[in-house]
Amino acid sequence: MNKILITGGSGLLGSNIAKLASSNFKVYTTYNKNRVSMKDVYFFQIDITKKEQLIKIEQIKPELIIHCAALTNVGYCEEHPTEAYNQNVLASINIAEIAKKIGAYLIHISTDSVFDGTKGNYREGDIPSPINIYGRTKLEAEQRVSSIHTHSCIIRTNIYGWNKRDKFSLAEWMLNKLTNNEELPALKDIYFSPILVNYLVDILFKLQEKKNEGIIHIAGSETCTKLEFAYMISEVFNFDKSLIKPVSIHELGLKAPRGLDTSLNVSKAEKILKKHLPRVKEGLKKMKKLYEEGYVEELKHG
Ligand SMILES: NC(=O)c1ccc[n+]([C@@H]2O[C@H](COP(=O)([O-])OP(=O)(O)OC[C@H]3O[C@@H](n4cnc5c(N)ncnc54)[C@H](OP(=O)(O)O)[C@@H]3O)[C@@H](O)[C@H]2O)c1
Numbered sequence: 001m002n003k004i005l006i007t008g009g010s011g012l013l014g015s016n017i018a019k020l021a022s023s024n025f026k027v028y029t030t031y032n033k034n035r036v037s038m039k040d041v042y043f044f045q046i047d048i049t050k051k052e053q054l055i056k057i058e059q060i061k062p063e064l065i066i067h068c069a070a071l072t073n074v075g076y077c078e079e080h081p082t083e084a085y086n087q088n089v090l091a092s093i094n095i096a097e098i099a100k101k102i103g104a105y106l107i108h109i110s111t112d113s114v115f116d117g118t119k120g121n122y123r124e125g126d127i128p129s130p131i132n133i134y135g136r137t138k139l140e141a142e143q144r145v146s147s148i149h150t151h152s153c154i155i156r157t158n159i160y161g162w163n164k165r166d167k168f169s170l171a172e173w174m175l176n177k178l179t180n181n182e183e184l185p186a187l188k189d190i191y192f193s194p195i196l197v198n199y200l201v202d203i204l205f206k207l208q209e210k211k212n213e214g215i216i217h218i219a220g221s222e223t224c225t226k227l228e229f230a231y232m233i234s235e236v237f238n239f240d241k242s243l244i245k246p247v248s249i250h251e252l253g254l255k256a257p258r259g260l261d262t263s264l265n266v267s268k269a270e271k272i273l274k275k276h277l278p279r280v281k282e283g284l285k286k287m288k289k290l291y292e293e294g295y296v297e298e299l300k301h302g
Pocket of ligand 1 (some may be wrong): 139158
């Protein structure tokens with residue numbers, strides 16, 4: 001059985017990859033500040049900004065590394081640029097160097113925030129122009145990784161789904177508000193093309209079989225505003241949509257600027273995978289089904 005090493009196993013994407021990989025791989029997963037565990041997965045603590053700690057990965061010698069760890073809080077990155085640089089750029093350099101050293105295929109996870117959001121429907125060849133520290137550090141990470149280790153693939157995405165830890169993805173935050181009968185402010189002027197994390201994981205497994213190199217956009221095949229996303233959630237999960245209040249990004253006074261439309265064009269991925277990527281409502285229906293089937297309980301406590 002091939003060995004897979006996932007960084008950021010306590011995070012949204014990493015924990016879902018770890019859970020879904022265990023039937024096909026021997027799974028090794030890192031966490032840093034938030035200790036987690038999972039059946040059939042070997043979790044270990046490592047700070048990947050500290051090069052000397054990566055010896056553990058060298059000893060495991062995985063054939064595949066999926067690098068999910070990052071500092072993802074956009075507002076926090078803006079106020080802590082050095083920390084953002086270390087965790088998003090330096091850590092990625094460390095992972096790329098170790099992947100090269102041990103000859104592992106590397107899937108590096110990036111973001112739609114590398115674009116400025118002025119046009120939307122971004123293709124892989126469009127020139128990135130990030131407008132906040134998070135986006136800038138993620139873009140620099142992409143560039144450094146691909147120059148260090150060419151046997152790698154950069155995945156730009158935007159995700160939602162069920163978290164292992166008690167923290168909320170966008171969809172979980174919206175569901176929590178609706179469940180508690182609280183008013184849900186939703187942005188009417190921010191467009192994105194999110195994909196359910198479970199769908200992304202399936203696609204990552206397919207891409208690792210093909211060993212694609214270069215940049216690939218993996219997102220939903222549909223663009224919507226965050227307000228439309230909230231309405232779709234209320235419809236799929238049967239909540240009262242009158243709790244949803246349209247707001248503008250300009251009313252929020254956020255710490256970091258946000259692109260207005262960072263939606264990703266997924267034609268390249270659809271061509272590689274020979275299938276259409278899911279629309280938003282399809283992902284939300286699957287998210288509900290996962291809950292009903294006990295997936296969330298297993299992810300959190302299994
Ligand atoms: N969530 C989204 O909407 C979204 C959108 C676009 C792109 N992405 C990208 O997708 C990837 C995964 O995002 P996510 O939402 O799953 O992230 P997340 O839930 O915020 O988790 C981040 C993970 O990174 C780990 N980490 C951070 N600094 C570390 C360090 N120095 N050493 C080791 N581990 C460290 C954290 O470990 P501890 O918690 O244990 O410290 C945690 O497991 C990231 O590359 C992100 O940029 C996410």
